[in-house]
Amino acid sequence: MTLTANWSYPTAIRFGAGRISEIAEACIAAGITKPLLITDRGLANMDITQRTLDLIDAAGLGRALFSDVDPNPNELNAQAGVAVYREGGHDGVIAFGGGSGLDLGKVVAFLAGQSRPIWDFEDIGDWWTRADADAIAPIIAVPTTAGTGSEVGRASVITNSETAEKKIIFHPKILPRVVICDPELTVGMPPFITAGTGLDAFAHCVEAFCSPHYHPMSQGMALEGMRLVKDYLPRAYKDGTDIEARAQMMSAAAVGATAFQKGLGAIHALSHPIGAIYHTHHGTTNAVCMPAVLQFNRPEIEGKIAQAARYLDIEGGFDGFCAFVNDLNASMGIPKTLAGLGVEKPDVDRIVAGALIDPSTGGNPVKMTEQNTRKLLLEIIG
DSSP: OOOOEEEOSSSEEEESTTGGGGHHHHHHHTTOSSEEEEOOHHHHTSHHHHHHHHHHHHTTSOOOEEOOOOSSOBHHHHHHHHHHHHHTTOOEEEEEESHHHHHHHHHHHHHTTOOSOGGGGBSSTTGGGGSOGGGOOOEEEEESSSSSOGGGOSEEEEEETTTTEEEEEEOGGGSOSEEEEOGGGGTTOOHHHHHHHHHHHHHHHHHHHHOOSOOHHHHHHHHHHHHHHHHHHHHHHHOTTOHHHHHHHHHHHHHHHHHGGGOOOHHHHHHHHHHHHHOOOHHHHHHHHHHHHHHHTHHHHHHHHHHHHHHTTOSSHHHHHHHHHHHHHHHTTOOSSGGGGTOOSOOHHHHHHHHHHSGGGGGOSSOOOHHHHHHHHHHHHO
16 A cells, blocks of 8 residues: 555645655745744754755755754743744744644744734633734644644644743644655654654544543544554554554554544643653653553543454453553553653642643543542652
8 A cells, every 4th residue: 555645634734755855845835935944953953854954945945944942842942933933034934843843833933923922822712812813824844753743733832931831822723734744754763752752642542532522533533543553653663664654653643633632631631741840751751641541531431442442453441451551661661650751759739730720631531630630640650
């Protein structure tokens, strides 16, 4: 089967190996004539980034790069990016990289034409309507990892540097106009990043599937996303040059991020404050939290997870599914507790408080309270 296609759900996606060659054409399709490529510091000088800049430059679209992006991007990174965007007279953004580069690129394109501060657009109620929608710059998204799925999302996760809280900045027009999913760009990911990002995609699918909200389209996508991760993440982890596995994991990432329109839950509600405070890798933190959260939610999700297990050809219903998750984590060196991520003596009160106000909390099947969330966190701390 040839893993090359053009999709229009939820946006225009050019999927397939080698399709980064279409980056200039994608810019033109989005109405961009002078793009600013935004990525993280680690990717800035890598071959895949420089090759992309070469393609843009050769098409007469200039060669502009902003890479002052932290692993958990914050409002200071956003302010710096907006300044570079405005000073350079750019008319669109190429958001390039993993979750950090994609999220920051989207926010810079969003903020460049706004006059209000970033936190005025947090995903609360109808705050997104405060934005001047016509001033939002067009975005091209190019993922280089297979996990967050930010390339198909209408929001960005940005850390408040003063409070160490992760905030969701939302607007429908943050959804990129064109996405290039080229699995060849993910071949250079080291195994631990392959594992962490892949398990992030898995967490998106699991939590979307278990969310009590009604969204049958997302429900079906979440189930298939789990299958893609089950079948292809071990292959991508074992052999980073397995282009079929890389492609299927890139699909799983987009599927998971589309599916979680249905909701997330306690995995992300805990992972967000942990990552914001202690700077842990987001997907790996999700993986550490998942086994305990599955047990926490068991009274409400046992039947759903048994259904998923049947689809995934996992024997043993809920318990079999949990055993699969534990084995998958162990096979990729995922720690069993937060201590394995370097989080020693965490501030339990602060994490619990952050989890309870996180937007993901509302999608958890079991209502999260101060008491049960504290107990859950203590199990994850170990």
